Amino acid sequence: MQLGRFKRYFPILDWARRYDGTTLEADLVAAVIVTIMLIPQSLAYALLAGLPPEVGLYASMLPLVLYAVFGTSRALAVGPVAVASLMTAAAVGELAARGTPEYLGAAIALAFLSGLMLLAMGVLRLGFISSFLSHPVISGFISASGILIAASQIKHLLGVSANGKTLPDIVTSLVENIGQINLPTLVIGVAATAYLFWTRKGLKGFLEARGVPPRLSGLALRAAPVSAVLVTILLAWALGLDQHGVRIVGEVPRGLPMPTLPPLDLALWAQLAVPALLISIVGYVETISVAQTLAAKRRQRIDPDQELVALGAANLGSAVSGGFPVTGGFARSVVNFDAGAATPAAGAFTAIGMALATLVLTPALYYLPQATLAATIVVAVLSLVDLGAIKHAWAYSKADASATVVTIAATLLFGVETGISAGVGLSILLHLWRSSRPHYAVLGQVPGTEHFRNILRHKVVEAPGILQIRVDESLWFPNARFLEDMIYDRVAANPSLAHVVLNCPAINFIDLSALEALEAINERLRDAGVALHLSEVKGPVMDRLVRSDLITHMTGNVYLTHFDALSALAPELTGATVRDLRRETAR
Amino acid sequence: MQLGRFKRYFPILDWARRYDGTTLEADLVAAVIVTIMLIPQSLAYALLAGLPPEVGLYASMLPLVLYAVFGTSRALAVGPVAVASLMTAAAVGELAARGTPEYLGAAIALAFLSGLMLLAMGVLRLGFISSFLSHPVISGFISASGILIAASQIKHLLGVSANGKTLPDIVTSLVENIGQINLPTLVIGVAATAYLFWTRKGLKGFLEARGVPPRLSGLALRAAPVSAVLVTILLAWALGLDQHGVRIVGEVPRGLPMPTLPPLDLALWAQLAVPALLISIVGYVETISVAQTLAAKRRQRIDPDQELVALGAANLGSAVSGGFPVTGGFARSVVNFDAGAATPAAGAFTAIGMALATLVLTPALYYLPQATLAATIVVAVLSLVDLGAIKHAWAYSKADASATVVTIAATLLFGVETGISAGVGLSILLHLWRSSRPHYAVLGQVPGTEHFRNILRHKVVEAPGILQIRVDESLWFPNARFLEDMIYDRVAANPSLAHVVLNCPAINFIDLSALEALEAINERLRDAGVALHLSEVKGPVMDRLVRSDLITHMTGNVYLTHFDALSALAPELTGATVRDLRRETAR
Structure with missing residues (x-):
């Protein structure tokens, strides 16, 4: 028992025992491909979060190792991702100016806090908190974030300065500074964006049409951002573009991250608590979705509570090594899976690759234009934008579609935190609204049977003096x-009424508010000389009801079937139909 | 249609046509009794709200007339009530100092805003917003408010100064100022409280034992506060107690209220918006509960949406005549009903009674000790406190009981707004938590029947290679x-699985999140070589599903009955049992 519990928290103990040469080879191949993809992304997402480039590299080492120890997904690739980076920029930007030590400190504290929250949720098995985020809200939020991120990168593609956390602010700021456009930056930015778009859409087909095997053309696709990085570094260096107004990455400290302590400032933590919770939950929902998708393809299982622990450990690891919030990335995880990653060790090998890159390649990054990084971000995030989802949702449920629309609008107009809060609030409100007016039917007997149906939809016989109602919803506040x-x-509308029978097969639970409503109904009907009965109460619901006063004080009875109720209350009626039924059967 | 709509908004058009001498007499008697009760209460609740006494009188005239025009309850007595007065004090106290014109202006604005909100909710039929307040939250909030109100009045009973909006603050403040105790005040306060408690508990029995008819002894009970008021006024006047440190009501302006405009200050309105919404909803929930209870006793009906309109009109009326937020009072409505009020006209007659009192009696109120008013408040609100409800709730549902406890604790420790918000938040969280882990059962066939039951509870036959699951909850985010x-x-645990059949009779709706989950399940099961089927999908749920992609892409089928599904997927199994069934029937 104790060992089982211990093992639950260390899934590595399970898969490491069976580790062999085959899995090693598969993991190494996947790690090389993911590393090539992660180098430019880690730099770009640090830029997006408003942090120095090396912070992106630091967030791509220790967190990956810790996920390999604690994670249950075989293919999840943890690290900096676009949406969490945007949310980091929004949260930290409220508290400190970009480029200051306070800004970096707050980003580290955010990762630390998010790590603690995830870990606590995992240990306390509070993963259900993520269920607050409905699909329409998540989908709207991710789309709007993609648009915000792309808009925020336009300044880097144009070489102008601009800022803002909402779409109107960003656009206004861009329009105001449009005069600053730097031509070499514009050329690099537009060319890199066009090249990366083309590699996404056409490269694979282009190569395969020329006889390149799919595996190799797939690798070329993954390496496209690195090739853009290389070419633009060479151009910037050869032409001295930094002398012509092209912003470059500049000095990136060489070497591995040093152990860091997040600032122990309770006031800062209090200010970061809500953003940390939102980043944790959004990150977790994304992580678990991609992990589930990939695990199901190979009939593997993942443990959602343990994923919280693993993601928490990864974020704590990011914080203590000077990084910022990390989560499971969708695109990178799919690449990792397609490349054949067999165990979480692939992540640890990726971390080693990133460490080598940090030790060896950082001097080469000096001349990397920021416009190239912006281009990789823009191309990556536009795939997040899925406005077609609104139309799709509208066809199924207007309420759910409106939750998506409101989340998108609120995120674009008021920023990420307001956006997601508005979406969550609205989706809960819509649910309460739907629950507050459930479908119900007044029932009558289908002649000659023991069945009872809606009097509006079927030819049925009503029992005079008996109101038969079926509510198609659990009863709660x-x-x-x-x-x-x-x-x-x-x-009130039917003075001759003597009985009300509530038919309960669709009632999955009755909360205290509804129980008290039933008690009030029972009392008030008694005052009016009407008896209240229940029929077809489900087992678990009945288990609870017998612990309440309702059953003891009820003026009527609880019947196992609705037919039993009618047989007892109107024997002349059901008696006739039962006889009919027998005759029917006898024929 | 147009006329019907018009009539809906003016229920007076309905009952006024049938008004005659009998109803007039009944309404007049009720109005006299309620007026006697309302005079001290209106002064006391103004004091509780931190307002001059005449504001309580003003809030007891026009609002009652407007409710008589717009209300649908025959017996509801509208006016100042304890909980709304406490909430007014909490909201307005944040913005202005007691005794200033700004304080009064803010209280008037609060009534105006609350009136607008209620009216808007009524016209837009948004009454469901009140469903956010579950019974456990309301019950906890009312109990905690009763305790807070009683605690806030102790200073008047002792003659010390004290303040605070939370129980710890009030107690600390009282302890600090305990040295200021004024002996005459203490004597009046304790004596009045003891007298009023005794009239509640013992007066009726005492009189009836001495042969006083019940009707008269009931009237004596209602008049007890007025008798306490009279006696203490006489004492204070005769002994000149105001010269001995006893705080008296002092000058109350004689005459009817003047038309008032609420301050047109948008910043103020913005600050009052949340308190106004909370007062509106709490007041509405209380109003509708008592109105429903009384209407049901006489098989009358009330219109919940029109009650919003009527309560909105009453609050607007209170604001434009210089009053503060009003609502339907529980105790006064029951008295009104017991006294025989036949139509809402009883309320209008009460308003006339209050106007006469304001014109004639105000000079007599000069010497009224505040301690007497505090005693009427304490005795009235302690009946609101019902801590036994926690125990009662615990027996039925620990989750609901914990919502009550948290609401009480948060209200006492952090004040009314935090208290009610915490309760609402927790009850929604608890519901999501319960929904996030619904009851489900793996099914097997009851041998020889077409029935399928939980394999853990019944002796049933499982079909190899087929997973049959029944989820006892609607599917939503x-x-x-x-x-x-x-x-x-x-x-993942069962590699030989070829089919999953989801049995859906307990599923009342499927939202978009759950639909997308089903689509994902379908796809991932397809990748794993497993087909997904549905059985016994309800009509309204199926109506929606056919508009989605799920049905077209589903690897399996939708079966009308679960037996149909098993007959199709495992004919060798069900075939045998069907034959058994026939043999069984043939015997």
Whole structure:
């Protein structure tokens, strides 16, 4: 038991035992491909978060190793990702100016806090908190983030200065500074963007049409950003473009990250608590989605609670090695999977690759134009934008589609935190609204059977003096009031009524508010000389009801089937139909 | 249609046509009794709200007349009530100092804003917003408010100065100022409190034992606060107690309220928006509960949306006549009902009674000790405190009971707004938590029948290679992830699986998040060579599903009954049992 629990927290103990040459080879190949992809991305996402480039490299080492120890997904690639970087910039930008030690300190504290929260949620098994984020909200939020991120990078492609955390602010700022456009930057930026778009859309087909095997052409696709990086570094160096106004990455400190302590400033932590929670939850939801998708393809299983622990450890690791918030990246994980990663060790090997790159390649990055990094970001994030999802959602549910639209609009107009909060609030409100007016049917008996159906939809026989109602929804606080209103209305409208039978097969639970509503209904019907009965109450619901006062005080009875109820309350009616039924069967 | 709509907004058009001498007499008697009760209460609740006493009188005239025009309850008594007065004090106290014109202006603006909100909710039929308040939260909030109100009045009973909006603050403040105790005040306060408690508990029995008819002894009970008021006024006047440190009400302006405009200050309105919404919703929930209870006793009906309109009109009326937020009072409405009020006209007559009192009695109120008013408040609000509800709730649902406890604790420790917000947040969180881990059962066939039951509870036959699952909950975003995790887990654990059949009779709706989860499940199961089927999907759910891609892409089928599904997927199995079934029937 103790060992099982221990092993639950260290999935590495499970897969490491069976590790052999085949898995090693598969993991090494995947690690090389992911490393090639991760070098430019880690620099670019640090830039997006407003941090020095080396912070992106630092966030791509220790977190990957820790995920390999604690993670349950065989293919998840952890590291800096676009949306979390945008959220980091939004949160930290409120508290400090870019380029200051306070800004970096706050980013590190954010990773630390997010790590603690994820770890706590994992150990306490609170993963359900992520269920607050409905698909429409997540989908809208990711799309809007993609648009915001792309907009925020335009300044780097043009070589102008601009800022803002909302779309109107960014656009205004760009328009105001449009006069600053730097031609060499524009050329590099547009060319790199066009090249990267083309590699995404056409390179693979182009190569395969020329006889290059799919595996190699796939690798070429992954290496395209690195090739853009190399070519533009060479151009910038050869032409001395930094002398012509092209912003370059500049000095990147060589060497591995040093152990770092996040600033122990409680006021800062309090200010970062909400952003850290949002980053944690958004990151977790994305992580678990991609991990599930990839695991299901090979019939592997992942443990959602342990994923919280692993992601928490990865973020704590990022913080103590001077990095910023990390999470499971969708694109990189798919590449890792396609490249054949067999175990989480592939991530650890990627970390070694990143460490080597940091030790060896950093001097070569000096001349890397920021416009090239911006181009890789723009091309990567535009694949996040999926406005077609709105149309798709609209066809199924207008309520859900409106949650997407509101999340997108609020994110673009008011920023990431307001956007996601508005989406969560709206989706809960919509659910309460839907629950507050459930579908219900007044029932009548299908002649000659023991079945009862909606009197509006079927040719059925109503029992005089008996109101038979089926509510197609669990009874809980949003519809407790509805239930009272609806029954009182019908009782007031029908003075000859003597019985109300509530048919309960669709009721999965009854909360205390609804129980009290039922108790009130029972009392008020009693005052009006009407008896309340229940029929077809489900087992778990009945288990609870017997612990309440309702059953002891109820003026009527609980019947196993609705037919039993009608047989008891209107024997002359059901008796006739039962006889009919027998005759029917006898024929 | 147009007329019907018009009539809906003016229920007075309905009952006024049938008004006659009998109803007039009944309404007049009720109005006299309620007026006697309302005079001291209106002064006391103004004091509680931190407002001059005449504001309580003003809030007891026009609002009652407007409710009589727009209200649908025959017995509801609108006016100042304890909880809304406490909430007014908490909201307005944030913005201005007691006794200043700004304080009064803010209280008037609060009534105006609350009136607008209620009216808007009524016209737009947004009454469901009140469903956010579950019974456990309301119950906890009312109990905690009762405790806070009683604690806030102790200073008046002792004659010390003290303040604070939370229980710890009030207690600390009282302890610090305990040295200021004024003996005459203490004597009046304790005596009035003891007298009023005794009239509540013992007066009626005492009189009836001495042969006083119940109707008269009931009237004596209602008049007890007025008698305390009279006696203490006489004492204070005769002994000149104001010269001995007893705080008296002092000058109350004689005459009817003047038309007032609420301050047109948008910044003020913005600050009052959240408190106004909370007061509106809490007031509405209380109003509708008591109105429903009383209407049901006489098989009358009330219109919840029109009650919003009526309560909105009453609050606007209160604001434009210099009053503060009003709502339907529980105790006064019950008295009104018991006294025989036949139509809303009883409320209008009460307003006339209050106007006469304002014109005639105000000079007599000069010597009224504040301690007497505090005693009426303390005795009235302690009946609101119902801590036994926690125990009662705990027996039925620990989750609901914890919502009550958290609401009480947060209200006492952090004030009314935090308290109610914490309660609402927690009850929604608890619901999501419950929904996120629904009850589900793996099914097997009851031998020889077409029934399928939980394999853990019943002796049933499982079909090899087929996973049959029944989820006892609607599918929506909190459990979309659960559904995926649960199915992938079971598929990963059972390599010989070829079919998954989801049995859906308990699923009342499927939102977009759950639909996308089902689509993902379908795809991932397809990748793993497993087909997904549905059985017993409800009509309204199926109506939506056919508009989605799920049905077209589904690897399996939708079956009308679960038995149909098993007959198709494992004919050798069900065939045998069908034959058994026939043999069984033939016997």
